[in-house]
Amino acid sequence: MTIPATTRPKASESGKSSKDGSLTPSEKKYVSSDDLYRHSSQYNLWSFTQAQLDEMRRAANEKGRKAALQRFEAARSSAEAENPAVFAAHGEELTSNMLELITYEEEQVFLRFICLQIIQICAHFNMPTQVRATAMSFFRKFYLVHSVMEYRPKNVAYTIVFLAAKLENYFILIESFCTRIPKTKAADILGLEFEVLQTLQFTLLVHHPFRPLWGFFLDFQLALLHPSPVMYDVSVDTIGKLYDQAKTWLNEYALLSDAPFMFTPPQIALAAFYDCDKRITDRYLRLKYLSEGPDSMETIAEEEEDPAVSKHKQTQKEQYDILVKTLKRCIVVAKQELPTSREESAKIDERCFFILSPQKLLKKKIKAFSA
Amino acid sequence: MEDERSNDMCPVCKTDRYLSPNMRFLINPECYHKICESCVDRIFSLGPAKCPYPKCNKTLRKNKFKNQLFEDINIEREVDIRKRVLAVYNKIEEDFDTLQDYNAYLEKIEEMVYNLTNNINKEEIEKEISQYQTEHNIEILERATRESQKNEDWTKLQEAQETLRQAKLQLIKDKEEEGVAEQKQRRLKLVELLQNSDVDPEELMKQHRAETSQRSSQRERDIKTLSKQLEEKILQAAVNAQGGVEAGPQTPFTPFCGDRNQFSNYTLLGKPANDLVDITDSYHDPYVNKLAQNREYLGSGWRLKTVYERALDEAFMGLNCFIDIEKAEQSQAQDSAPLAT
Structure with missing residues (x-):
């Protein structure tokens, strides 16, 4: 039931060694499942610390501002050539100041609103959870690199939902997809597809926390019920109910948050269990990490004499502590709320539209001046 | 419509497939113009002559005419060119030290074939090929004989296996026929016994039935052992032909520079x-x-x-991958790396 003594230290060792990369194959004998995860593109390309995430988003916002200003200047010079009279009279009013650029904070709120929209789109098409989760992941990754001032989130969202449906084996014809979304052409959706793929660096496999969640649901049964129930009030039904709660938790919190960037899928799954029922989950972790089984009294008496075993116990304790700490942090990250409102988002969306096509804004202003 | 008709009509003698359904078209790799068989006989029987197509001044010989394999004449042409080029450039992968060299070689061949089919630098390439052929004539011949040897071996093996298989079928058939003949005889005998002897007929029938089933199972067993022996022979022939390639221990493949952890979580x-x-x-x-x-x-x-x-x-x-710790260490390592160098 507990993890064999030899694996734990080895796993942490190999973890370090794969980081500095100086290890030759002959030194390293075994690859732990954690090392396998370290080989995934999700770990290598799409896992960040909080600081890195903030930095990337700010950089994206800055990039978007620069691009917007450049676009505006180009549009302005062409407009000036067309209407020199208006520019002579009101030239100082027609500067980039009228372009209400979107701040970092506004951008985050707006993106959150679109994320909620994506969930609604998926619900509208009756798509499975897998598609929704993948679409959400793609969308968040896309706006980690780009700003709303470069690509209009509305269009990107449709493209991403279509792409995610295709990837997760829930194929919808582009024609039928378009007919069910008002005011959208197939070309708009497909035109952005390559852009999105490029931004994702063609890493299309997303490891979601849902299967690990189910895996833990199974392992909970083994740890807590077999051969005999460990806790008097825990039965198959209790664990089943907990599993359902945890699934809702994942959909409600983890999917919309930064947790998938900052934690691995099993950690998020365990965090979901931990937040739904701390008592049962903690018992499971203790059983798993600290060998606190019903038969623990005898084993401790046996192992006390061996210093290696006691040392191993200590590393196990450390592992347990760090895992619980991570789970708690994961819960905090997942539950970070960002209040959004439709009105505010609609306003930002309108500004977005003018930022992306400044010539329309200029035309509007020039018309107002010349009238 | 027009096209279809022209497809079925010889442009030289205007014979239509509608009137002579046995008509066959032939082409000549000089110019790839389609001419019907009787026209080929008529025009080229007396030795080389000019292509009857207007404005095509190629001289054609009768022995070069062949059936068209592909409907698209461009593909037909490319296949012919490829055959010709590959007859000269006939190295195989084992002739190269690295895979890269081999790939470069293949690339070169493809380029030549492409250029020849599309008439780009045709003369230069032809010159290059003929030069290569004169320079490497012996090697090319050697490789060609080696290749044909291999093919021969393979065909021989196939033949041997086929004869063994035939022998097996024949044996089984013989056995079965033998069985049928024997059964017939025994039935005759039984009828005779029933007519002439005064033993209880029920008893006789019972005896006969038991004997029959015993014999048939015996026969089945015989067939089985025989076919098993023959199969072993076939296998043996295959192994002999391969010449024991599968010798030597094979190292297991480890994709991540190490075996999967055999201690499960x-x-x-x-x-x-x-x-x-x-x-x-x-x-x-x-x-x-x-x-x-x-x-x-x-x-x-x-x-x-x-x-x-x-x-x-x-x-x-990935349960014990702590991203915040590991990624922070990674970025630190990256930051300090330029300073150290």
């Missing part, structure tokens, strides 16, 4: 069941366990065990 609940190589008495999950009763699922190779294993594997895949 979990133990699978449940005990193996016999009939379907699946597990029983396992986890409680009504939905999935119900699927395990579905014969369509089982028939296509779906197993409860693998489903559970996958979920549990993924549950522990």
Whole structure:
């Protein structure tokens, strides 16, 4: 039931060694499942610390501002050539100041609103959870690199939902997809597809926390019920109910948050269990990490004499502590709320539209001046 | 419509397929113009002559005419060119030290074929090929003979196997015929006995039936042993032909510079069941366990065990990767690296 003594230290060792990369194959004998995860593109390309995430988003916002200003200047010079009279009279009013650029904070709120929209789109098409989760992941990754001032989130969202449906084996014809979304052409959706793929660096496999969640649901049964129930009030039904709660938790919190960037899928799954029922989950972790089984009294008496075993116990304790700490942090990250409102988002969306096509804004202003 | 008709009509003698359904078209790799068989006989029987197509001044010979294999004449042409080029550039992968060299060689051949089919730098390439051929004539011949030897070996093996298979079938057939003849004889004997002797007929019938079944099973056994021996012979022939390629120990493939950890993070609940190589008495999950009763699922190779294993594997895949710690260390290492150098 507990993890064999030899694996734990080895796993942490190999973890370090794969980081500095100086290890030759002959030194390293075994690859732990954690090392396998370290080989995934999700770990290598799409896992960040909080600081890195903030930095990337700010950089994206800055990039978007620069691009917007450049676009505006180009549009302005062409407009000036067309209407020199208006520019002579009101030239100082027609500067980039009228372009209400979107701040970092506004951008985050707006993106959150679109994320909620994506969930609604998926619900509208009756798509499975897998598609929704993948679409959400793609969308968040896309706006980690780009700003709303470069690509209009509305269009990107449709493209991403279509792409995610295709990837997760829930194929919808582009024609039928378009007919069910008002005011959208197939070309708009497909035109952005390559852009999105490029931004994702063609890493299309997303490891979601849902299967690990189910895996833990199974392992909970083994740890807590077999051969005999460990806790008097825990039965198959209790664990089943907990599993359902945890699934809702994942959909409600983890999917919309930064947790998938900052934690691995099993950690998020365990965090979901931990937040739904701390008592049962903690018992499971203790059983798993600290060998606190019903038969623990005898084993401790046996192992006390061996210093290696006691040392191993200590590393196990450390592992347990760090895992619980991570789970708690994961819960905090997942539950970070960002209040959004439709009105505010609609306003930002309108500004977005003018930022992306400044010539329309200029035309509007020039018309107002010349009238 | 016009096209279809012209496809079925010889442009030289205007014979139509509608009137002479046995008409065949031939082409000549000089110019790839389509001419019907009787025209070829008529025009080229007396020696080389000019292509009857207007404005085509190529001189054609009768022995070069051949059937068209591909409908698209461009493909036909490319295949011919490729055949010609490959007859000269006939190195195989083992003739190169590295895969890269081999790929470069293949690339070069492809380029030549492409250029020749599209008439780009045709003369230069032709010159290059003929030069290469004169320079490497001996090598090319050697490789060609080696290749044909290989093909011969293979055909020989095929033939040997075929004869063995035939022999086996013949043997089985003989045995069966023998059995049928014997049975007939015994039935005759039985009728005679029934007519002439005063033993109880029921008893006789019983005896006869027992004997028959015994003999037929004996015969089946004979056939089985015989066919087994022959199969072994066939296998032996195959091994002999391959010349013991599979000698030497093979090192297992380790994709991540190390074997998978054989200590699992979990133990699978449940005990193996016999009939379907699946597990029983396992986890409680009504939905999935119900699927395990579905014969369509089982028939296509779906197993409860693998489903559970996958979920549990993924549950522990990356559980102890602490991204915030590891990524922070990584970026630190990156920051300090330029300073150190």
